[in-house]
Amino acid sequence: MNVRSIRFRLGAWYAGLLAVLLVLFGGFIYITLETFLKKSLQDTLAKEARTIGEALLSKVRQTGDAYVVDEIEEHFAPRTTSHFLRVARSDGSLLYQSGNPQDGTFDPLTVTKATLGQPPSWHEERAPSGGKLVLYSMTYTDSGGIQYAVQAGASDNQIRRVLDQLLVSLSIALPLIVGVAIGGGFLLTRNALKPLRQIAGIASKITSRNLNERLPDIHTGDEIEQLTASLNRMMSRLEESFHHVHRFSADVAHEIRTPLAILQAELEGLLDASELSPESRNAAVSALEEGGRLSRIAEQLLEMTRLEAGEMLSAATCFDFAEMTRATVEQMRLIGDEKQIRLRFEGSQVVRVLGDPVRLRQVVVNLIDNAIKYTPAGGTVAISSEIARNKAILEVADTGVGIPHEAIPHLFERFYRVDGARSRQLGGTGLGLAIVKSICTAFGGTVTVQSSPASGTTFRVELPLESNGVNQSPRVS
């Protein structure tokens, strides 16, 4: 189970919260009940003591002690109610004392005697049975000024039993309630989050190839509907800007290329005319060359725009990158020969990648061409293709003069030239390496460079292997 999922976190939170609330609620009930029961026991005992004083002891001189004893036994039946009652005269002799209680929770003989003249008071004492004896003591003074110590008591066993029962009930009910709530909550969140999972599933399938697809419309009136609607609106905007880029590049293409075509045709026409002076002819040739460079720049810029917009990826197939590289090196060997530069290829493995073979060949060609350009005669360009750390690797290493350290971070930027004059002289547009980078990025890869004046320059391209599965493949549906 994913502990970071909304479902898990939501469940954990409300289960925890519910448990805390239930424990607090149980504690509150327990304390309230305990207070209430104790209070009512105390009330009963106080009432008994007062009744004995006011109803019986006030007339004890007329009725005699025996009558009082009989009345107490009859009215309060301390044995059956398990109450403790004691009436003591001022000299300390007992007028009445209840016998052993039925439940045997205390021994009447050991109960502390009351002191005369004290105001009515409560105290509790430990009973031999383990519970507590709640004892009410008061002094009754009759009309003749004779004082009696009246005590009424009872064990708190009853109260304990009720509270223990409550505790048992709560400890069974609480986990049960929390358990049911967690289970119910999980079902509930699963149902509530199901549309979210569906949305995520559909959204992840939408790529630049099928931007016109939308999430199915729902009318639940809840947050999910809002989310779906916002996502659909977002995709519409995305589609719009995507088409905008597409249209823009087509427009730019047209607007720049047509004048270039006219320029080129006019200059060619001029050169065909024979009456030009050598200076004019040179000027026209030079203008024609610059026009040619301008059109190459326009073409390559557009190509990059399209690569970055994710176009051109429809031609992606699975092919052996090492074999393609080997064949390309063979094709370019003659170009090297002309400059007395040896091309060496290394690679015996099959390196399967998913991509457009023509585009990726362009990467190999541009890197080798670049290496040949900047390596002095007699040098070597070593090309290798292999698999390392689950990636397809292409390395193009030359024995040239190397690239200045400070130029390396800018090497793949558009129009960056290490040695401007020389590279222009060689007919470069300043975009060759930027295109290499755009192509590599478009197919989920990277290109890096290492260079030192002593050992030359090494370009390294890393591409995802085909077997890495759909997730790492380029944005192709």
Added chain:
Amino acid sequence: MRLLLVEDEEKLARLVKRALTSERFSVDMALAGREGMDLANTYDYDLLILDLQLPELSGSEILRRVRRVNPNIPVLIVTARDAVSDKVAHFEAGADDYLTKPFAMAELLVRVKSLLRRGTARRENVLRVANLELDRLTQQVRRGGRIIDLTAKEYALLEYLMANTDRVLSRSMILDHVWDQGFRGATNIVDVYVRHLRNKIGDEDQKLIRTMRGVGYSIREETT
């Protein structure tokens, strides 16, 4: 030979027309889609040159309508759009060739001539130019009876040239046919291979492969 040129950029259209006319083609010119369509419906042309972005009626639409009535007329698309998807779409719709702006006029002429003589590419099993002989079945090349050892690409290049004997092939036509677009970045790969091929077939004494300045190459027997 009568050609129809539909191109909305008037200057460019006039330049193209002038170049074609100087090659003794007779050219009708239309600056808008509808006019082009009307002309195509009225006259019997040998070849159409279509721009894609046209007012009123797009070049793609003209191509589609023309193909419905005339499946055989060669059509050359001249456009500023060069996305691979555009090219594929138009070849599927029946375009015969595709030229991206800006282009060298010579390239356009080469392509027009190639389209007009399309049916006549040599199909014999053994191609001969002077004493150079290429056998398509055994893939053997001889000059004056001497066997010349060629790599696969050198052979493909020579075969393409010889199958189009006497015709001019532009560098980009050769690149597309013998290599692919991926080699565009390689400096003058076509020139390097041609130079190499010339050495191998011993082209010093009797020159067969000619350089057509600014355009490309052609193989032909020296008769003039």
